[in-house]
Amino acid sequence: MVMTQQYLSGELSVLLAQLCAVATGRGRACEVERLRQEAETLPIVALGCVTARALRLTDAWCWDSLTRGDMPAFRRQAEVSAQLFEFAVCAGLLTAE
Amino acid sequence: MTTEQQAQLSEAQIAVHWREEEYYTPTPKFIGQANATDPDMLTRFREQNFPGCFKEYADLLSWDCYWHTTLDTDNAPFWKWFVGGRLNACFNCVDRHLTTSRNKAALIWVPEPEAEATEAITYQELYRRVNEFAALLREWGGVHAGDRVTFHLPMVPQLPVAMLACARLGVIHSEVFGGFSGAACGGRAADSGSTILVTMDGYYRNGQLIDHKVKADEAIDEARRLGQEIEKVLVWRRHPGQYASRSAMVEGRDFFVDELLDGYRGATVAPVSQPAEAPLFLMYTSGTTGRPKGCQHSTGGYLAYVAGTSKYYQDIHPGDTYWCCADIGWITGHSYIVYGPLALGTTSVMYEGVPTYPDAGRVWRIAERLGVNIFHTAPTTIRMLRKLGPDEPGRYDYHFKHMTTVGEPIEPEVWRWYHDVAGKGEAAIVDTWWQTENGGFLGSTLPALQPMKPGSCGPGVLGIYPVIYDEDGKVVEAGSGRAGNICIRNPWPGIFQTIWGQPERFKQIYYEKYCRDSGSTDWRDWPYFAGDGAVQAADGYFRILGRVDDVINVAGHRLGTKELESASLTVTEVAEAAAVPVMDEVRGRAVEMYIALKPGLSASTDVQDKVTAAIETQIGKIARPKHVWIVADMPKTRSGKIMRRVIAGISNFADVGDVSTLANPEIVEDIRHRIQAEKLARGEVPRQLTPEEAQEIKAFGHAD
Secondary structure, eight states: OOTTOHHHHHHHHHHHHHHHHTOSSHHHHHHHHHHHHHHHHSOGGGHHHHHHHHHHHHHHHHHHHHHHTOHHHHHHHHHHHHHHHHHHHHTTSBOOO | OOSOOOBOOOHHHHHTTOOOOOOBOOOHHHHHHOSOOOTHHHHHTSGGGTTGGGHHHHTTSOOSBOOSEEEEOTTTTSOEEEETOEEOHHHHHTGGGHHHHTTSEEEEEEOSSTTSOOEEEEHHHHHHHHHHHHHIIIIISOOOTTOEEEEOOOSSTHHHHHHHHHHHHTOEEEEOOTTSOHHHHHHHHHHHTOSEEEEESEEEETTEEEEOHHHHHHHHHHHHHTTOOOOEEEEEOSSTTOOOOSSOOOTTTEEEHHHHGGGGTTOOOOOOOEETTSEEEEEEEOOTTSSOEEEEEESHHHHHHHHHHHHHTSOOOTTOEEEEOSOTTSHHHIIIIIIHHHHTTOEEEEEOSOTTSSSTTHHHHHHHHHTOOEEEEOHHHHHHHHHHOTTGGGGSOOOOSEEEEESSOOOHHHHHHIIIIISTTTSEEEEEBOOGGGSSOSBOOOTTTSOBOTTOOBSBOTTOOEEEEOTTSOBOOTTSOOOEEEEESSOOTTSOOEETTOHHHHHHHHTTTTOSOTTOOOGGGOOEEEEEEEEEOTTSOEEEEEEOOOEEEETTEEEEHHHHHHHHHTSTTEEEEEEEEEEETTTEEEEEEEEEEOTTOOOOHHHHHHHHHHHHHHTOGGGOOSEEEEESOOOBOTTOOBOHHHHHHHHTTOOOOOOTTSSOTHHHHHHHHHHHHHHHHTTOOOOOOOHHHHHHHHHTTTTO
């Protein structure tokens, strides 16, 4: 139901897989895996919430990497986060503000 | 970076602010060559000619045996189209073009790395590859007509080859989007009962060679956990002879396809003649319960419908180079990359990677180099291309005659960029509305006969008679400015047949809401409930507004019940959740959550706290429920639908209405006694509801 928007869950799933790959620590990766499972199974209307939570996670990771002075990790995480944000805005899952 | 992003308002809330737009008309050049230019066509597909009008679509196909009944409604709403007819989908998409178009490209595959050569696959070559893989599946895999095979393949030519090979054998294919996790693939494979998984070692995305085979191992574990054993894994190699995965091949289970195919070189398999109503494929879509729904599409009806809509709405001619920039892992790709275009014998372009890799000009370079003249993509991609390279199209010498947009509604501003800049003002645009369940377009404009209007998909397509109903089933008139639930009054050949293994759920979700007589075999009594809201302008054009879930208005914030329930379902212990409104003197309405736990678990404040935390985290503090009630079971209809109206009545000390038809009416009194006693004990003394409030509670849940 709700137009042919299933592809949005797929694109979000792919971006969350990328996010998982830049997680520092197994616990963080598990958090993203849970979000990915939700993106793949919950109704399309839930994708906005999943995306917002993923962005909050990356925000915290980025600050943590900066605090630790781990610039390579920060760059990787910020890059995926930016892709996720761009996608979410273009897909209408989040507002740009 | 900010953490303040909030989930956006629904499409409905945005779209209603769009003003009526001016019409655009296609160029005389386009009209002069279009497939549908005879206005009489609109008359031929009018309701008085239904269902016979669809013979025009079916006659685009080659039938082994002609049908005797166009539409059989005896087992409503499980419609059967072209009954008595027999055909083979693969024959229609491949074999029949060999006499006239043997050396024409059927598929042009563009790998993501620009340095890698583009691959043109002629109809003859496609015939060879499909036959060899079909022989392998039949003789080595041991599959027969009616068996299911799951694919977890990226955008590589092996995917349409595998689809057509299954279609050739009458085997039901089920492709899971290649970017999905192994667990998602395993869940769908288990649901379909597949014993064979077809996958690939890796594929390119954003410049990286992604390890894909590793997901097959996860898929097998997940399927096993769900009780389904996948016995054989067929692994295509992205670069034959080289293995791109770190995942070890499991002896006796995993096999390289390129090695196995050596034993089937030059093999041919006669296409298996299938009844028109034989399932062709399953396409999974997410559901409200977390269990994906396997939408089962037919062979004859589906193929006729996608061939017809491809010909008349996408204006595909055999000589065109057509590119649907989407993924075959979704219904759009099945219908409008593979089955529709190939049934018409055209050239269909496939692209492996990300549209903006390595830069925002990639799509337009491909269009220029291949001479693409029909382009088709989704609003999200259009917005992305516009954002990253608003002027890029002007740098490339391509010319589209026709462009399609598919997916969510497209804003007029973005539509105009698509028309003026991407289409250079030359292309006719069709904005389409449809769903995974529908097989093909439901709302759009016939490009040479009906003008375009930005932001509106157009009227119902040929042979589709949409209507907007309000919650009480009354028609919302065109031009009234009022929104309602868009429904289709009639069946059509592309409609899915059922949800795989869940026929009651199929009836309940799509037909129960507006069915006039559940014993009727007259299609007029079974409007199809699409689940989207819409407004119809006086000119008959529809503007799709998105979903029509119930909302609870908390201090001016419109909270969707589905979001609240989805957030609750992320708590491991929760099996079912229902959100209802309760009158609140401060906020107007507050949220109350009803939760049923998984078997064997006991109620605890810990679970209640987890549910509250999940809602606060995922939606925001404004959504914090006033109460989280853990109940033994939910009041349900016999088809398993949770009766939110009844629960809302309990929470508000209001009339719960007639519960005699519920599957478990006894639970209502149990819940009411317990919840209302607890509320009274907490000093929550109910007040008399106003007539308007009582009506609101009574109507709650009607959008389910």
